[in-house]
Amino acid sequence: MRGATSTPRSLGWLLLPALLVLALFLGSVALLFFHAFWGKDGFSLIYFRQILDRADYHEVFLRTVSIAAIVSVAAAILAYPIAWLLWRLPRWRNLLLVIVLVPWLVSLVVRTYGWLVILGPKGFLNETLKWAGVIQSPVPLIFNDLGVVIGLTHVLMPFAVISTLSVLLQIDHRLEEASESLGAGGFDTWRRVVLPLSLPGVFTGLSITFLTSMGAIVTPILLGGVRQKMAGTQIYQEVVYNFNMSKASAWAICLLLLSALGLALLRAAEAALVPKADR
Amino acid sequence: MSRGTISIAGVGKEFGAATVLDAVDLTIAGGSFVTLLGPSGCGKTTLLRLIAGFLEPSRGTIAIDGVPMQGVPPRLRPLGMVFQNLALFPHLDVFENVAYGMRIRGMAAAEISGRVSRFLTLVGLAGFERRRIGQLSGGQKQRVALARSLALEPAILLLDEPLSALDLQLRRQLQVELKSIQRQLATTFVFVTHDQEEATMLSDTIVVMNGGHVQQVGTPGEIYRRPASPFVARFVGDINMLDGRIEAVDAGSVAVSVAGRRIAVPRASVVGNASTGGTCQLACRPESVRLGEAQADALSIEARVSALHRLGPTVKAVLDTPLGPLTALMMADQPRVAELAEGKTERLSVPSDTFTLFAST
Numbered sequence: 001m002r003g004a005t006s007t008p009r010s011l012g013w014l015l016l017p018a019l020l021v022l023a024l025f026l027g028s029v030a031l032l033f034f035h036a037f038w039g040k041d042g043f044s045l046i047y048f049r050q051i052l053d054r055a056d057y058h059e060v061f062l063r064t065v066s067i068a069a070i071v072s073v074a075a076a077i078l079a080y081p082i083a084w085l086l087w088r089l090p091r092w093r094n095l096l097l098v099i100v101l102v103p104w105l106v107s108l109v110v111r112t113y114g115w116l117v118i119l120g121p122k123g124f125l126n127e128t129l130k131w132a133g134v135i136q137s138p139v140p141l142i143f144n145d146l147g148v149v150i151g152l153t154h155v156l157m158p159f160a161v162i163s164t165l166s167v168l169l170q171i172d173h174r175l176e177e178a179s180e181s182l183g184a185g186g187f188d189t190w191r192r193v194v195l196p197l198s199l200p201g202v203f204t205g206l207s208i209t210f211l212t213s214m215g216a217i218v219t220p221i222l223l224g225g226v227r228q229k230m231a232g233t234q235i236y237q238e239v240v241y242n243f244n245m246s247k248a249s250a251w252a253i254c255l256l257l258l259s260a261l262g263l264a265l266l267r268a269a270e271a272a273l274v275p276k277a278d279r
Numbered sequence: 280m281s282r283g284t285i286s287i288a289g290v291g292k293e294f295g296a297a298t299v300l301d302a303v304d305l306t307i308a309g310g311s312f313v314t315l316l317g318p319s320g321c322g323k324t325t326l327l328r329l330i331a332g333f334l335e336p337s338r339g340t341i342a343i344d345g346v347p348m349q350g351v352p353p354r355l356r357p358l359g360m361v362f363q364n365l366a367l368f369p370h371l372d373v374f375e376n377v378a379y380g381m382r383i384r385g386m387a388a389a390e391i392s393g394r395v396s397r398f399l400t401l402v403g404l405a406g407f408e409r410r411r412i413g414q415l416s417g418g419q420k421q422r423v424a425l426a427r428s429l430a431l432e433p434a435i436l437l438l439d440e441p442l443s444a445l446d447l448q449l450r451r452q453l454q455v456e457l458k459s460i461q462r463q464l465a466t467t468f469v470f471v472t473h474d475q476e477e478a479t480m481l482s483d484t485i486v487v488m489n490g491g492h493v494q495q496v497g498t499p500g501e502i503y504r505r506p507a508s509p510f511v512a513r514f515v516g517d518i519n520m521l522d523g524r525i526e527a528v529d530a531g532s533v534a535v536s537v538a539g540r541r542i543a544v545p546r547a548s549v550v551g552n553a554s555t556g557g558t559c560q561l562a563c564r565p566e567s568v569r570l571g572e573a574q575a576d577a578l579s580i581e582a583r584v585s586a587l588h589r590l591g592p593t594v595k596a597v598l599d600t601p602l603g604p605l606t607a608l609m610m611a612d613q614p615r616v617a618e619l620a621e622g623k624t625e626r627l628s629v630p631s632d633t634f635t636l637f638a639s640t
Binding site: 172174175177178179180181182183184185188192193196197274275 | 331333352353354358359360362364366367368369370371379380382383384411427428431
């Protein structure tokens with residue numbers, strides 16, 4: 001009986017860490033807005049105006065959104081067959097899942113350097129192609145947008161695999177049998193039953209990989225071109241090298257708005273493609 | 280041989296070391312309503328899935344209308360299936376669920392919509408075309424599943440306990456409709472259930488299964504009146520079982536002694552090889568137990584009424600007899616039955632020709 005009365009109070013203490021995290025988060029966001037609108041001379045919109053006016057800044061945002069869009073779609077397309085295989089081969093599922101997740105045990109920087117070894121001008125791929133006589137001079141695979149796309153897709157694909165797999169695992173195998181008993185072959189069953197039912201997982205993966213790519217810093221710094229910045233690297237530069245918190249904050253807010261817009265578009269696409277009753 | 284005949288010969292199925300089906304021989308007549316009846320684990324669902332092609336037999340052959348089905352995938356077999364959980368496509372509406380098989384076959388849009396509305400009308404769901412599956416009641420889902428598999432006009436429809444999730448009232452109603460639909464279409468229905476009442480109500484033929492074997496094949500009346508084994512007798516309807524000893528065997532009857540009383544059971548009611556001196560089990564249905572002396576040859580005993588259940592039109596009495604407990608089922612409007620009371624002693628009789636005698640082997 002004593003336990004019954006004391007439980008709610010002790011549970012209240014458990015909320016404390018969550019409240020601290022929430023306070024820290026809200027405080028940071030408040031600080032962000034403060035910096036963005038409050039410069040050395042009081043309230044100002046100068047950094048937002050700068051973003052709106054400068055064509056080279058437009059280009060950075062456009063590149064950020066394009067790369068994030070390409071990466072999320074590429075990750076979704078590459079992840080789907082892997083998720084499907086994991087779903088189809090229950091005996092191998094745990095082993096394959098470990099293989100999918102093992103890169104996460106390696107630090108992001110190390111993984112990204114791995115791509116330098118493979119894709120660099122004197123890297124494995126270029127040397128092999130040169131040796132085979134396919135190319136005369138190295139193909140530029142990194143230190144440009146392509147390198148960033150390859151690196152980010154690699155890093156983020158496991159998210160897409162897992163979110164797709166988790167939805168595939170909820171599909172009742174009897175639905176496939178029902179489809180088969182109605183005359184459908186494997187591909188028809190996949191196209192008409194499995195694919196539509198797994199779309200919510202694909203969209204979850206798209207959202208995660210899109211949002212993460214939008215804020216990417218390390219991969220574009222290591223694999224991207226020197227002058228081809230993304231929004232994340234620009235913010236990083238403003239904070240770490242220029243100590244311009246106000247400009248960085250204005251950029252962060254714009255990035256946030258663009259991410260929210262992208263997410264809203266994804267939601268709209270999902271609502272159009274996936275009937276309401278299944279969600 | 281009419282369309283939709285299934286011939287099963289020597290079919291066995293093992294899962295690893297476990298034998299689930301053992302040498303099943305069975306012919307299912309085209310256009311009939313056949314029930315595979317048995318307790319859970321008897322192999323009835325396995326047999327259904329073997330016919331459907333979701334499993335391949337370990338031994339033996341299955342042929343549909345004379346065509347061997349070995350290696351033929353489910354989608355190429357001339358049959359439809361209604362699953363236990365119905366397996367309706369949740370992302371499609373009622374129309375698209377029913378149209379699914381026709382879309383796969385690439386039928387013309389006009390024919391598809393014509394057929395969908397014909398079959399939705401057949402199952403009583405006209406006007407529900409654009410409903411989503413999640414908006415339907417259990418009974419309506421049932422009808423959609425039925426329409427979906429019937430819309431392709433298969434020769435055979437397999438049904439895997441499709442009514443088991445419904446409440447009794449709805450179940451009864453759907454049983455009646457199911458049977459009338461089967462009569463209209465003359466499609467072979469193979470229906471799996473563990474509910475003997477459902478089997479009796481629906482079927483032209485009942486296949487009673489137990490432990491991977493077919494125990495008996497017959498009409499509901501035959502199965503009830505002349506069970507082929509003590510298992511069938513116990514599984515289909517209520518039954519009283521008495522132990523006896525075979526005293527004499529002659530051309531017309533077998534004489535048995537039951538706790539010192541002697542009765543003569545007609546040869547037609549004897550299952551197995553009765554030999555003098557052997558033991559046997561005597562089975563009789565509760566409705567064969569009568570109050571008072573019988574006119575004809577009968578087992579006659581004194582019994583005390585230990586419990587009395589009045590069930591509306593009938594009365595069920597549990598009786599203590601020198602042979603052990605017996606259950607009797609009587610019509611409530613008989614004058615003597617109305618006077619029955621717990622604790623009273625009554626004289627009972629069971630006519631000899633209502634017994635089934637199972638000779639021990």
